[in-house]
Amino acid sequence: MNGNKTSLATAVVAANSNVAQAATVVADYSRTPNQYVMVEGTKLAYRTLGHRSDVPPLVLFQHFTGTMDDWDQSMIEGLAKSRTVVIFENAGIGASEGKAPDSVAIMARYAGGFLDALHFNRVDILGFSLGGAVAQQILMDRPELVRKAILVGTGPQGAEGFKDLPNIISENMKKSAEVNVHLKALLFFTATSEGHQSGLEFVKRINNHTVDPEPVASQEATQAQAKAWITWGSTPANNGQLAAIKQPVLVVNGNDDLIAPTVNSYVLYQRIPTAQLVLYPDSGHGSLFQYHALFVSQVNTFLDGVR
């Protein structure tokens, strides 16, 4: 499927090897086909992009109701320049079969089973939002699988403000219809002119798959994942489990996250002894997408071990 691009790159290599180095072929996420693997008798979909055999693959865990098509194409392609990126889809979402779990613990069990099924015994993980709760749960339940973890726009058990999710979404759905702006541009970005513009640009970088495009989350999956998120926030804080994390952790957020209020990132950072915190200006839940070039650069610095 990348036939044209590959031939072009080969021609450039022949013509001028210096230029070719600068113009490395960028894998096209929108044309990355689904792959499938059986986990607990359920067929789960995933995609892989990029390749680097000397470092662990980076496995991504998606936000509430997000499918594999909801990842920012520029961010995915940026990350895939330096490593193998694996986009995981939990049960009951997108092209993954089965019933969407209504708890983070079961989502993490599927995720662990997925890593086992692919014979990954040591990975880096990046969890965004609800996926960040799943990533924390994996760190607690299956720590041997994880080399380093990145937690974006998320919070610990007992996180402040997670119970407000239904209200925030319904308010912004109404506003989205009124002002004719994509719901995610409102939910994931600030209302400043830069935030607004970043939101409009972001929505062009998602849902672009021309191969294996994904269906949106069903009502049933939406309800199950909302329950998982709210339950995570209403469960008593698990400070001891966070204090026991040994892997390096990078915590990331914007300054004004509507979905996972920013203070939760500060709290995660303070409770995980190995954590580093990066917070961006004038940005919300989708800070990693708004600053995708900076985020990719900081992820590389973190994963490649500068300290």
Add this chain to the structure above:
Amino acid sequence: MNGNKTSLATAVVAANSNVAQAATVVADYSRTPNQYVMVEGTKLAYRTLGHRSDVPPLVLFQHFTGTMDDWDQSMIEGLAKSRTVVIFENAGIGASEGKAPDSVAIMARYAGGFLDALHFNRVDILGFSLGGAVAQQILMDRPELVRKAILVGTGPQGAEGFKDLPNIISENMKKSAEVNVHLKALLFFTATSEGHQSGLEFVKRINNHTVDPEPVASQEATQAQAKAWITWGSTPANNGQLAAIKQPVLVVNGNDDLIAPTVNSYVLYQRIPTAQLVLYPDSGHGSLFQYHALFVSQVNTFLDGVR
């Protein structure tokens, strides 16, 4: 004074230009001589290291009672690989003449006068601790001089915990004598085994100047700067002034800063609309020294404009 190193590098260039690129000559901060300039009739000392003409120089503002010899040699040399670094010494400290100011406002006035005297009309600034308060004041009083600012281990006016400085220092002076550990290793680093080890390594990287070594701060300068710090912390918060900052700002700290409690860095980040926050694990006031390689890498990313 760098004659030997320069000749060696020149020989390497002749032998193999690829190797020479990797083995760039590292300027030796410990042999960087003082320079002097008159500001408001007072002779102030400074040092410069590194050179890069296409970006503004990076001007450093030092902590409470710190002289130019108290900067981490590895950090300074790391920063100087990518830009011109200017180490500024305020009045009444080290080799600078005059009376140490007892307010941040006067320290900032001297700093602005210093930049004017050197005909710097656009610089990047890095303020650490009390120097971070001075850097904030420059952003308010002389914003036209600053392209970007880095604020490390500091806090806004009205900062929490700044009034405790005398107690914290006297407690740690007692402990320093009891356990026979350098005061700064106790004040600037955590008590964990990694923090302790980092503190012992840090104190080897300061006060190494073989050319123009500096005298320690006088009792008078110590009292004046303590008053400046405590007054900064007891002055009402200046939220409006911080909200008006237009320059990109990078706020940095460790998770357990005894001198400028970490929450102040989070508060600065939340009040400055253009601020990015980076907080390191298992580190205190001296986080920039403990993680000097990572810090230099992040400073370069910030100053060189990846976003």
